[in-house]
Amino acid sequence: xxxxxxxxxxxxxxxxxxxxxxxxxxxxxxxxxxxxxxxxxxxxxxxxxxxxxxxxxxxxxxxxxxxxxxxxxxxxxxxxxxxxxxxxxxxxxxxxxxxxxxxxxxxxxxxxxxxxxxxxxxxxxxxxxxxxxxxxxx
Amino acid sequence: xxxxxxxxxxxxxxxxxxxxxxxxxxxxxxxxxxxxxxxxxxxxxxxxxxxxxxxxxxxxxxxxxxxxxxxxxxxxxxxxxxxxxxxxxxxxxxxxxxxxxxxxxxxxxxxxxxxxxxxxxxxxxxxxxxxxxxxxxx
Amino acid sequence: xxxxxxxxxxxxxxxxxxxxxxxxxxxxxxxxxxxxxxxxxxxxxxxxxxxxxxxxxxxxxxxxxxxxxxxxxxxxxxxxxxxxxxxxxxxxxxxxxxxxxxxxxxxxxxxxxxxxxxxxxxxxxxxxxxxxxxxxxx
Amino acid sequence: xxxxxxxxxxxxxxxxxxxxxxxxxxxxxxxxxxxxxxxxxxxxxxxxxxxxxxxxxxxxxxxxxxxxxxxxxxxxxxxxxxxxxxxxxxxxxxxxxxxxxxxxxxxxxxxxxxxxxxxxxxxxxxxxxxxxxxxxxx
Numbered sequence: 067x068x069x070x071x072x073x074x075x076x077x078x079x080x081x082x083x084x085x086x087x088x089x090x091x092x093x094x095x096x097x098x099x100x101x102x103x104x105x106x107x108x109x110x111x112x113x114x115x116x117x118x119x120x121x122x123x124x125x126x127x128x129x130x131x132x133x134x135x136x137x138x139x140x141x142x143x144x145x146x147x148x149x150x151x152x153x154x155x156x157x158x159x160x161x162x163x164x165x166x167x168x169x170x171x172x173x174x175x176x177x178x179x180x181x182x183x184x185x186x187x188x189x190x191x192x193x194x195x196x197x198x199x200x201x202x203x204x
Numbered sequence: 205x206x207x208x209x210x211x212x213x214x215x216x217x218x219x220x221x222x223x224x225x226x227x228x229x230x231x232x233x234x235x236x237x238x239x240x241x242x243x244x245x246x247x248x249x250x251x252x253x254x255x256x257x258x259x260x261x262x263x264x265x266x267x268x269x270x271x272x273x274x275x276x277x278x279x280x281x282x283x284x285x286x287x288x289x290x291x292x293x294x295x296x297x298x299x300x301x302x303x304x305x306x307x308x309x310x311x312x313x314x315x316x317x318x319x320x321x322x323x324x325x326x327x328x329x330x331x332x333x334x335x336x337x338x339x340x341x342x
Numbered sequence: 343x344x345x346x347x348x349x350x351x352x353x354x355x356x357x358x359x360x361x362x363x364x365x366x367x368x369x370x371x372x373x374x375x376x377x378x379x380x381x382x383x384x385x386x387x388x389x390x391x392x393x394x395x396x397x398x399x400x401x402x403x404x405x406x407x408x409x410x411x412x413x414x415x416x417x418x419x420x421x422x423x424x425x426x427x428x429x430x431x432x433x434x435x436x437x438x439x440x441x442x443x444x445x446x447x448x449x450x451x452x453x454x455x456x457x458x459x460x461x462x463x464x465x466x467x468x469x470x471x472x473x474x475x476x477x478x479x480x
Numbered sequence: 481x482x483x484x485x486x487x488x489x490x491x492x493x494x495x496x497x498x499x500x501x502x503x504x505x506x507x508x509x510x511x512x513x514x515x516x517x518x519x520x521x522x523x524x525x526x527x528x529x530x531x532x533x534x535x536x537x538x539x540x541x542x543x544x545x546x547x548x549x550x551x552x553x554x555x556x557x558x559x560x561x562x563x564x565x566x567x568x569x570x571x572x573x574x575x576x577x578x579x580x581x582x583x584x585x586x587x588x589x590x591x592x593x594x595x596x597x598x599x600x601x602x603x604x605x606x607x608x609x610x611x612x613x614x615x616x617x618x
Binding site: 075077078079093094097098101110111112115136137 | 351353354355369370373374377386387388412413
């Protein structure tokens with residue numbers, strides 16, 4: 067299955083005084099990437115929360131290779147790396163859309179949590195979500 | 205009653221490529237200002253939410269006079285301008301702590317909302333909050 | 343001339359614990375709105391900065407009418423209200439795209455500054471920008 | 481050498497609709513932690529930039545263990561893990577100040593860059609910075 071592709075354009079407020087995108091903002095781009103991937107597979111995250119389940123980020127890592135600049139269009143490539151009983155791993159590559167330069171590689175592990183339990187404890191992923199997100203052969 | 209004073213230090217991620225604090229971040233400084241003012245008067249906002257009431261920003265305005273720079277310490281002066289039955293107006297002045305230069309003046313109007321109603325409708329301020337925040341003579 | 347229209351989708355990180363978009367984030371939507379308006383008129387802001395001129399926000403105000411929710415698509419309508427010698431006023435209306443509900447009205451005044459002067463002093467708008475942004479009859 | 485300790489208080493705008501701090505904001509807390517550590521060792525980052533050197537985040541990773549809530553005071557413990565010729569590794573532990581619960585562990589690698597070179601290329605750390613940040617025995 068090919069990576070999911072999503073485009074975002076860098077906002078002014080996302081840059082810092084070094085003249086490039088502040089590193090924390092890539093996590094927002096990655097969030098947009100996985101949200102759109104999920105929606106494209108019929109597994110809307112907003113919908114998932116309405117049914118009482120949330121996905122909480124448990125691990126996140128990024129490797130920055132080149133800076134993104136203001137007003138540049140970025141290509142966020144997102145892939146489900148692994149689905150386990152109670153968690154999902156996404157991997158990301160963020161490229162400058164104009165020339166395909168790799169800017170950032172990232173990875174997040176999301177744990178399923180029960181939004182109806184008072185302490186929001188971890189729980190098994192709903193079967194439908196697992197089925198829709200499971201990595202498949204292209 | 206003298207203005208409440210709170211100090212914040214500018215984070216790197218709050219600057220933009222113009223080399224100054226991005227304008228939207230002043231709203232976060234103003235939020236810190238009124239939160240600390242409320243806490244100092246025994247009207248903790250976190251506590252207020254736990255009792256089922258919220259304060260939603262209904263209007264906000266800012267006038268920028270000089271830029272704030274990375275790592276500068278800012279002095280956020282906050283004052284309750286007016287308390288009505290269902291809303292509170294705060295006014296702010298943000299200064300560079302080192303020399304007292306005025307950087308930004310702001311104003312926000314917050315409406316009390318009932319967090320327990322499904323549509324979070326406006327409601328009267330709890331009497332205790334009104335009493336604690338009412339502007340008084342110094 | 344009709345308002346410029348731009349669509350943005352609410353990110354998860356833009357919500358707060360009240361379950362709605364945190365008010366400061368509307369300034370980012372408004373920034374996207376005027377950036378796209380300028381680009382659509384051949385007056386790219388990124389390009390303007392490369393020629394040594396910047397637009398600094400001098401005033402901003404917002405009136406919140408209804409909350410925006412996570413994952414909602416918003417319609418940002420932007421209009422140039424007034425162009426003076428050294429400043430531009432933009433007005434905004436942000437609506438829920440699905441049903442046209444008005445969520446937020448805003449206004450910003452931007453001052454032209456000379457990025458090549460050491461203290462970034464105010465300066466006249468380049469004539470080309472003034473011409474491209476001047477409000478015109480539809 | 482004991483870890484450097486810095487306290488931050490969670491802002492409302494840093495929470496998301498899950499009612500906890502949005503994960504990307506921990507990177508801002510970590511930035512504050514290393515900035516204050518550097519300042520406490522006489523190696524102010526703002527000062528470093530004024531001399532023409534920057535530190536760009538090249539890698540970042542976080543492991544989230546428990547959520548931080550609005551208005552909580554957090555303790556950011558920062559330690560220099562390793563100084564090499566052209567980069568510095570910081571490690572972080574973020575705890576709830578009230579009870580010492582570990583909320584987040586993080587790590588960042590920062591590369592020294594030459595802000596005066598047009599393409600901001602990597603360069604050796606100034607000797608003074610290396611000396612001041614080198615991990616030492618307590």
